[in-house]
Amino acid sequence: MSDAAPGPNSRRKSKFTPRQAATGGARTSAMIASLDAEGRQTVAAPFGQALCDLAATRDDIVGLTADLSKYTDLHVFAKAYPERFYQMGMAEQVMISAAAGLAREGFTPFATTYAVFASRRAYDFIFMAIAEENLPVRIVCALPGLTTGYGPSHQATEDLAIFRGMPNLTIVDPCCATDITQATRAIADHPGPVYMRLLRGQVPDVLSEYGYRFRLDRAQMIRDGADVLFISTGFMTMRTLDAATALEADGIDCAVLHVPVIKPLDIQTIRAEAARAGRLVVTAENHSITGGLGEAVAADLLRAGLHPAFRSIALPDEFLDAGALPTLHDQYGLSVASITARVRSWL
Amino acid sequence: MDLQTGASGSNVSLARRAWAIRRNALRMGEVQGQGYIGQALGVADVLAVTHFHALSYRAQEPGWEGRDRFYLSIGHYAIALYAALIEAGVLPEDEIATYGMDDSRLPMSGMAAYTPGMEITGGSLGHGLGIAVGAALGLKRKANPAFVYNMLSDGELGEGATWEAVMSAAQWQLDNLIAVVDFNNQQADGPTLDALATGDEAPKWRAFGWHAQEVDGNDLGALVAAFDAARALPDPCPRVILCKTKMCKGIPFLEEREITHFIRVEADEWALALEILDAERPQ
Numbered sequence: 001m002s003d004a005a006p007g008p009n010s011r012r013k014s015k016f017t018p019r020q021a022a023t024g025g026a027r028t029s030a031m032i033a034s035l036d037a038e039g040r041q042t043v044a045a046p047f048g049q050a051l052c053d054l055a056a057t058r059d060d061i062v063g064l065t066a067d068l069s070k071y072t073d074l075h076v077f078a079k080a081y082p083e084r085f086y087q088m089g090m091a092e093q094v095m096i097s098a099a100a101g102l103a104r105e106g107f108t109p110f111a112t113t114y115a116v117f118a119s120r121r122a123y124d125f126i127f128m129a130i131a132e133e134n135l136p137v138r139i140v141c142a143l144p145g146l147t148t149g150y151g152p153s154h155q156a157t158e159d160l161a162i163f164r165g166m167p168n169l170t171i172v173d174p175c176c177a178t179d180i181t182q183a184t185r186a187i188a189d190h191p192g193p194v195y196m197r198l199l200r201g202q203v204p205d206v207l208s209e210y211g212y213r214f215r216l217d218r219a220q221m222i223r224d225g226a227d228v229l230f231i232s233t234g235f236m237t238m239r240t241l242d243a244a245t246a247l248e249a250d251g252i253d254c255a256v257l258h259v260p261v262i263k264p265l266d267i268q269t270i271r272a273e274a275a276r277a278g279r280l281v282v283t284a285e286n287h288s289i290t291g292g293l294g295e296a297v298a299a300d301l302l303r304a305g306l307h308p309a310f311r312s313i314a315l316p317d318e319f320l321d322a323g324a325l326p327t328l329h330d331q332y333g334l335s336v337a338s339i340t341a342r343v344r345s346w347l
Numbered sequence: 348m349d350l351q352t353g354a355s356g357s358n359v360s361l362a363r364r365a366w367a368i369r370r371n372a373l374r375m376g377e378v379q380g381q382g383y384i385g386q387a388l389g390v391a392d393v394l395a396v397t398h399f400h401a402l403s404y405r406a407q408e409p410g411w412e413g414r415d416r417f418y419l420s421i422g423h424y425a426i427a428l429y430a431a432l433i434e435a436g437v438l439p440e441d442e443i444a445t446y447g448m449d450d451s452r453l454p455m456s457g458m459a460a461y462t463p464g465m466e467i468t469g470g471s472l473g474h475g476l477g478i479a480v481g482a483a484l485g486l487k488r489k490a491n492p493a494f495v496y497n498m499l500s501d502g503e504l505g506e507g508a509t510w511e512a513v514m515s516a517a518q519w520q521l522d523n524l525i526a527v528v529d530f531n532n533q534q535a536d537g538p539t540l541d542a543l544a545t546g547d548e549a550p551k552w553r554a555f556g557w558h559a560q561e562v563d564g565n566d567l568g569a570l571v572a573a574f575d576a577a578r579a580l581p582d583p584c585p586r587v588i589l590c591k592t593k594m595c596k597g598i599p600f601l602e603e604r605e606i607t608h609f610i611r612v613e614a615d616e617w618a619l620a621l622e623i624l625d626a627e628r629p630q
Contacts, residue, residue: 088515097480098484101482101495102484104482105486105489106489124474125508129474133468
């Protein structure tokens, strides 16, 4: 009997170490795919609703899933437009290939699964059948990064790293319900392939109060500040906004630049903001430290001759633990408390 | 049996078409001094029947909406499909001299963006049948009565993705999908039967809900009958034609050579092969 050794970067305890039930207040990983609304307004299934709204005026829109319609909010579309919905079964490769075939025949397919399966199982099919021919297939994936406590089988902590190397592919990582609704509309009109990370179920709404409008070609300043520039993507913009509020109490003035499109990256806006003197630049993403937004921004700033003080908030290059999402967000540095503590330590 | 071409009403025999496909392929091989000539010679009879009997298309309008779609999964068979497209008038004959050269429309592995009549980018094996499933679904959505053909290789039957597509096509009752398998029992490292195939493939397809036929892929009469049957079948299921072909068919000294995935042809043998072919030109 061997006690399988965790990798060199793992923080996991040995499986042979007995544990005891907690006496109270323990958090659970039983909810597979919900992000804590943290007191915010939520919107139900914003992607599914937006897709239905689009489909009402566009006959070319079809939906495919690999047995995960209920878990990607595509069931809303399936119910409204059953004749335009393709249940492809637990078969991601043929789902992606068939989406390519439907696109070849003039349709605009939205194909859904989990981010782990699209990026790890279907990569070659997305690369060759869709991206190489620049076909307008939209691949919309739930459970991006660390949004489930089920462990590495479900945690797509490296999907951005995998997909950033794919030519022609546009990569979108929306923050909230408003972002998802507007991004769904925007990508429907995009001429090439798109990979979009999805928050599903009851999705918090954040950006509507800032008068935000999603654009495929622009990173956008959500709030300005003189001491710290957060450059964040996905739901981490929600966290950096909260961190900015918390840091105000310490007299730390934080700007938040939301980058919903990882590729192509809006380097003009990023360079312009990073070039402003006197600010600590902090990238923040729901993704591994390897190959995501932080590295993309760092490389571009270096190429542009810009070298501000620079830090990154991201997941470690590890197989992450199972557990309750709030616990894991604390443990791996994505929580507001963790962000604020680290920013204070860096200043 | 009338082996004249059906779709175009031409009075050129299918034997002559197959001969011309072999000849075009040999001329391309001669340009590069290499190429997948064994596969091209082996599959020439199948392509004669697809492109000069079974498929509807317009040579001068490759994107015609009413065309039957022809998806070549096997990118390295491009030399064979180019040969057929040249004979069909989709590609001009004088581009044979550009095969595999810089800036050519005829790259060594088939890609949709390069070549009229090459509908998908093949080469990463096990992709074509899944794309064909989507196209067949799309044609049904549009009430377009065209067929989708996917030509794949026996080696591709080892790819799990092929079987995802096999299951999916049956699930969706895609009676507008015809898979054409070139079973030449040869893949990169040796005989397909020594890898993942059993040699008794038709029962597998039938068990998955397909109408399956096994034919001698170098017998034009048998091929015509099989394609006619596949098209006429009223059953709501996808169809497969498993074509047993002989590598290098038509050039005896190559047929007798040790058969491998990539047939070695010496520099002076291309002209010799063409000479042999020219001496046996059918009417």
